[in-house]
Amino acid sequence: MKLFGSGHGACPGCGLPIAVKSVLEGTGPCFVANATGCLEIISSQYGKSAWGVPYIHSVFENSAAVAAGIEAALKALGRKDEGPVVVFAGDGATADIGIGCLSGMFDRGHDVLYVCLDNEAYQNTGNQQSGLTPPGSNTTTTPAGKVLPGKVKPKKDMVSIALAHKARYVATASVAFPRDITRKAKRALEFEGPKYLQIHSVCVTGWGIAGKQAIPVARLAVETALYPLVEYEDGQLVRVRKIKDRKPVEEYLKPQRRFRHLFKHPKGKEVIAELQRIADENAKKYGLDE
Amino acid sequence: MEKLRITLGAVSRPLESLKVKTGDWGAEYPVVIEENCKACGDCVVYCPDLCIELVETGEVDEKGRKKKVAKVNYDYCKGCGTCSVVCRHEAIKMEIKELYKG
Numbered sequence: 001m002k003l004f005g006s007g008h009g010a011c012p013g014c015g016l017p018i019a020v021k022s023v024l025e026g027t028g029p030c031f032v033a034n035a036t037g038c039l040e041i042i043s044s045q046y047g048k049s050a051w052g053v054p055y056i057h058s059v060f061e062n063s064a065a066v067a068a069g070i071e072a073a074l075k076a077l078g079r080k081d082e083g084p085v086v087v088f089a090g091d092g093a094t095a096d097i098g099i100g101c102l103s104g105m106f107d108r109g110h111d112v113l114y115v116c117l118d119n120e121a122y123q124n125t126g127n128q129q130s131g132l133t134p135p136g137s138n139t140t141t142t143p144a145g146k147v148l149p150g151k152v153k154p155k156k157d158m159v160s161i162a163l164a165h166k167a168r169y170v171a172t173a174s175v176a177f178p179r180d181i182t183r184k185a186k187r188a189l190e191f192e193g194p195k196y197l198q199i200h201s202v203c204v205t206g207w208g209i210a211g212k213q214a215i216p217v218a219r220l221a222v223e224t225a226l227y228p229l230v231e232y233e234d235g236q237l238v239r240v241r242k243i244k245d246r247k248p249v250e251e252y253l254k255p256q257r258r259f260r261h262l263f264k265h266p267k268g269k270e271v272i273a274e275l276q277r278i279a280d281e282n283a284k285k286y287g288l289d290e
Numbered sequence: 291m292e293k294l295r296i297t298l299g300a301v302s303r304p305l306e307s308l309k310v311k312t313g314d315w316g317a318e319y320p321v322v323i324e325e326n327c328k329a330c331g332d333c334v335v336y337c338p339d340l341c342i343e344l345v346e347t348g349e350v351d352e353k354g355r356k357k358k359v360a361k362v363n364y365d366y367c368k369g370c371g372t373c374s375v376v377c378r379h380e381a382i383k384m385e386i387k388e389l390y391k392g
């Protein structure tokens with residue numbers, strides 16, 4: 001039986017199902033706890049579930065706590081051999097509203113793989129900024145106009161936050177590289193304890209691109225070093241995805257409606273320069289340039 | 291120990307989504323050009339709607355291996371074009387549905 005199936009309600013070209021099926025390909029049958037958000041809405045309406053694995057949705061902020069409870073129960077019942085426990089939660093659910101529950105799950109050392117589906121805003125409610133929205137992005141709560149050039153603050157560094165909790169395996173991935181997601185999900189499960197995998201996932205509606213641009217745009221995020229793909233094991237950086245001929249950030253920004261204003265806004269140049277500085281810093285920090 | 295069974299609230303059955311046919315969402319649909327298809331499976335791993343499979347053609351190649359090609363299940367395809375974009379062998383092209391022509 002498939003672990004995730006057709007007939008779900010995601011927008012054509014959405015990255016979420018690519019991320020989910022690639023993770024499940026790596027984990028095999030597992031217990032899934034899902035936070036409120038697009039994935040939950042598109043896959044779990046009553047009578048229309050797209051899941052082929054045990055699945056629970058509770059509320060927006062508590063998926064890490066729900067997963068921790070499932071893991072503790074499986075342990076107490078001697079049923080850990082029935083499969084790993086996996087969380088799927090959006091960037092808003094992870095970096096903002098659910099960060100307390102996530103911190104607790106990490107801190108108590110639960111044997112859980114936590115997957116953050118990072119589409120860089122609260123997309124299910126129509127593109128509001130989250131802690132993982134990048135600078136310059138035009139969202140309904142950071143509207144580009146006379147006052148703002150889009151979001152001002154940088155992306156919250158969830159990788160460092162996970163590492164500071166001594167999560168055993170911490171990695172980033174992208175829907176542009178599904179086989180890499182599968183490998184990372186599989187690798188994560190070799191570590192007993194909390195694991196964090198953050199997957200850059202295209203939202204065609206929120207980012208303002210056509211379905212067929214989804215994968216090329218996701219690829220550009222990696223090729224510009226705005227979304228570095230890194231892997232830590234027990235606190236050590238063990239692998240990164242190298243970049244051949246790193247591209248200027250404009251190439252990633254231009255096709256997306258959420259960044260379009262940057263090319264005419266009086267503060268646009270400044271924001272683009274800031275994004276380029278972030279990309280350069282990523283490349284240096286992780287040694288991305290080949 | 292006896293297995294716990296708790297059923298509270300709404301309980302769904304696996305893969306009930308299969309009864310939701312999303313194939314009429316898109317304005318375009320992919321066509322596989324079988325002679326170009328190398329059965330690399332890239333379209334399969336990327337398709338967000340899990341509606342492409344590699345299927346045997348019934349033929350065997352020079353080395354005696356069973357030939358496979360990508361096959362789209364149009365019951366679910368939303369016409370996003372992802373398969374066509376990721377294919378490195380120009381084996382999938384998008385066509386406009388009759389209904390949306392002109």
Ligand SMILES: Cc1ncc(C[n+]2csc(CCOP(=O)(O)OP(=O)(O)O)c2C)c(N)n1
Nearest residue numbers: 037038060090091092093121122123124125
């Ligand atoms: C406590 C609470 N506040 C607000 C909402 C409304 N809400 C539902 S989904 C959602 C956005 C989810 O954003 P994210 O976690 O990034 O997931 P995405 O939909 O982007 O995948 C919001 C704000 C809610 N369901 N519960």
Ligand code: SF4
Nearest residue numbers: 010011014038203204
């Ligand atoms: S709104 Fe965005 S994240 Fe939600 S289903 Fe559509 S493309 Fe996917």
Ligand code: SF4
Nearest residue numbers: 337367368370371373
């Ligand atoms: S057009 Fe999109 S939904 Fe249809 S088969 Fe290709 S990738 Fe899948």
Ligand SMILES: [Mg+2]
Nearest residue numbers: 090091121123
């Ligand atoms: Mg989101």
